[in-house]
Amino acid sequence: MVEQLSGHDRWLSLSEAAEQLSIHPTTLRRWADNGDIPVMLTPGGHRRFAASDVTHFASERRRLRQASDVEQIWAERAVIQTRREMVVHQDDPWLSGFDREARARSRLMGQQLIGLMLQYLSAEDDGQSILQEARKIGRQYGRNALEAGMSLTESVQVSIFFRDALVESALQLPENVRIRPETNLRLLRRINTLLNSVHLAIAEVYDAPHPA
Secondary structure, eight states, X not given: OOOBOSXXXXXXXXXHHHHHHTSOHHHHHHHHHTTSSOOEEOTTSOEEEEHHHHHHHHHHHHHHHHHHHHHHHXXXXXXXXXXXHHXXXXXXXXXXXXXHHHHHHHHHHHHHHHHHHHHHHHOSSOOHHXXXXXXXXXXXXXXXXXXXXXXXXXXXXXXXXXHHHHHHHHHHHHHHSOOOHHHHXXXXXXXXXXXXXXXXXXXXXXXXXXXX
């Protein structure tokens, strides 16, 4: 049933609004309950959505999907940038300290971290579960570095090297891709938030007591 609102707007039922957004009604119910989209409750407890709010919400979802495309482009360029920088710095003490096996493990962790970063950048919530996974990778890297006999300073140098490559790739995006300033700002903030979790996890490994 569609009820009339003042002006040219109208109310949509839960199923009608979900159909317009091409999502399951359960998903829309959760978003409404979380306050992600405006909703009105009838005296009988039924959810009603203003058609204009649904249209605006759909537009924002399309914009976010476009942002996801930007994030994918960033990830591809970040990987390329990291590989290039590793070739340049391969003989630096803080990088050459890894043997072949340790480098293979670090490379795998880097790939996992990029995957987590993409999930975190597209997450609609605060992404705490993703940050927890990032901290696990940070601890794995810290143990890997300890086993390689690297000092905390050297470990931080490697993690800063990785951060610089990711941030530099994000900073260069506006020069090559149509991207809104607020989208790029969010990208940079989320990159920093996730990498901060990784850096702190590495430090925790070094701070923890170790067998003599």
